[in-house]
Amino acid sequence: MKKDIINLKTTLPTVNKTYFPLDTFGKTVGRYFDYKKETAMIKYETQKVKEQSKVAIKQIDAELKKSLDANSKNFKKEMVYLKNIAKTLESSSTNQKMILENIAELTKMLTNPDMPKEYILNMIVMAHQQLNDERNSSMQNINIMGNFDQNQKKIGEE
Amino acid sequence: MLRIVTTIVLGAIGGYLIHDAKSKNTHARNEYEDSVDKAQKKTKRAYHNAQKKDMLDKLFKVKRAKQKIADSIYSQLKSSQKNFKDINTQLKESKDTLSTLFMQKKLVSTRDEKKTIQENINAIIEARRELFNIRDELKVDIVELRDRLNKSNKYTRDIQVEIDRVRGN
Numbered sequence: 001m002k003k004d005i006i007n008l009k010t011t012l013p014t015v016n017k018t019y020f021p022l023d024t025f026g027k028t029v030g031r032y033f034d035y036k037k038e039t040a041m042i043k044y045e046t047q048k049v050k051e052q053s054k055v056a057i058k059q060i061d062a063e064l065k066k067s068l069d070a071n072s073k074n075f076k077k078e079m080v081y082l083k084n085i086a087k088t089l090e091s092s093s094t095n096q097k098m099i100l101e102n103i104a105e106l107t108k109m110l111t112n113p114d115m116p117k118e119y120i121l122n123m124i125v126m127a128h129q130q131l132n133d134e135r136n137s138s139m140q141n142i143n144i145m146g147n148f149d150q151n152q153k154k155i156g157e158e
Numbered sequence: 159m160l161r162i163v164t165t166i167v168l169g170a171i172g173g174y175l176i177h178d179a180k181s182k183n184t185h186a187r188n189e190y191e192d193s194v195d196k197a198q199k200k201t202k203r204a205y206h207n208a209q210k211k212d213m214l215d216k217l218f219k220v221k222r223a224k225q226k227i228a229d230s231i232y233s234q235l236k237s238s239q240k241n242f243k244d245i246n247t248q249l250k251e252s253k254d255t256l257s258t259l260f261m262q263k264k265l266v267s268t269r270d271e272k273k274t275i276q277e278n279i280n281a282i283i284e285a286r287r288e289l290f291n292i293r294d295e296l297k298v299d300i301v302e303l304r305d306r307l308n309k310s311n312k313y314t315r316d317i318q319v320e321i322d323r324v325r326g327n
Contacts, residue, residue, distance in 0.1 A: 007198075012190060028172030035179035042186040046193045053197035057204045064208040068215055075219040082223060086230040093237040100241055100292075104248050107289070110281045111255055113274060117281040124288050131292060135299060142234060146306050149227045149313055152220060 010049065013041045082148070085141050092138045099131045213324050221317045228310040235303040242296045245289055252286050 106124050109115045256279060263275040 010194075012187065025168045025172055028168075028176060032172075032175040032179045035176070035183045039179070039183045039186045042183070042190050046186070046190045049190070049194050049197050053201050056201045060201070060204050060208045064212055067212045071212070071215050071219055075223070078223050079226065082226050082230070086226065086233075089230055089234055093234065096237070096241060100244055103289070103292070104244070107248055107252055107282075107285045110285055111259075111278060113278070117277060121281060121284050124285055128288050128292060132295070135295065138234060139299065139302065142231060142303065142306055145227050145230060146309065149224060149310050152223065152313075 010045055012045060014038065078152075082145070085145055089138055089141050092134050092141070096131060096134045096138070099127050099134065103127045103131075210324060210327065214321065217317055217321045217324065221314060221321065224310065224314045224317060228307065228314055231303060231307045231310055235300065235307055238296055238299045238303060242293060242300060245293045245296065249286060249289050249293065252282055252289065256282050256286075 103124055106120050106127065109120050110117060259275055259279050259282065263272055263279070266272055266275065
């Protein structure tokens with residue numbers, strides 16, 4: 001927001017004194033009208049300041065609205081970004097859970113004499129590799145989130 | 159005589175007029191100063207309130223984003239802890255299986271049977287090695303996730319402190 005909006009003070013006018021050269025009374029009347037003119041100008045300035053204040057307040061409200069709109073827009077963008085990462089993390093969690101269940105099943109199958117052990121062990125190693133891939137992807141996303149968290153400035157600031 | 163009277167009367171009228179005009183002028187000047195003062199205060203207050211509102215709006219939104227991050231990290235931590243627990247259960251179960259197999263190995267008499275059981279034992283040991291590796295990796299993840307969560311909670315708390323500070327102003 002621009003701070004110069006709030007400076008309302010103006011320089012008050014002073015009327016050039018024009019005296020009637022005729023006589024003392026004429027001069028007095030001249031001074032009277034000079035004062036009257038100056039007073040009218042001051043009243044006009046007073047009114048102007050009041051109007052300026054109203055305009056400045058309206059301007060402040062408009063700028064606030066603009067800024068709040070920008071905040072909301074940026075916030076929505078950030079939330080979409082974070083929600084997408086959160087969704088990926090959730091899906092990775094589900095995958096990890098399934099892989100672990102698979103490994104548990106395979107481990108149990110090892111006691112079955114009819115099952116080919118070498119094959120099952122290979123399957124376990126492969127499942128472990130898959131699990132590592134999922135874990136790495138999760139940790140990468142966590143790091144992205146963490147870095148975003150660390151560097152996140154106040155919303156609206158570039 | 160008339161001239162003196164006229165001068166006095168005109169002087170009095172002129173004096174009154176000047177006095178009146180001067181006092182109105184002073185009054186107008188004072189009113190101007192008051193109006194400027196009030197208008198400045200009003201505008202400054204409006205500006206300050208707008209700034210505060212804007213700042214609080216930003217901070218609340220940042221806090222919500224940070225909470226979302228903390229929630230996601232927490233959910234991942236819980237999931238890794240659950241996986242760690244499940245792996246421990248699997249390790250325990252496989253240990254029981256191994257004990258049973260060792261017992262069976264002692265009980266059987268033929269060489270072939272002993273050989274089959276030994277093969278099962280070896281396979282289970284191999285599988286347990288993988289499970290131990292997975293458990294160690296999950297442990298590393300849990301430590302890192304805990305650290306991340308602590309940091310995230312700290313950032314959220316910092317924002318709350320900032321919110322309280324702005325609110326207090």
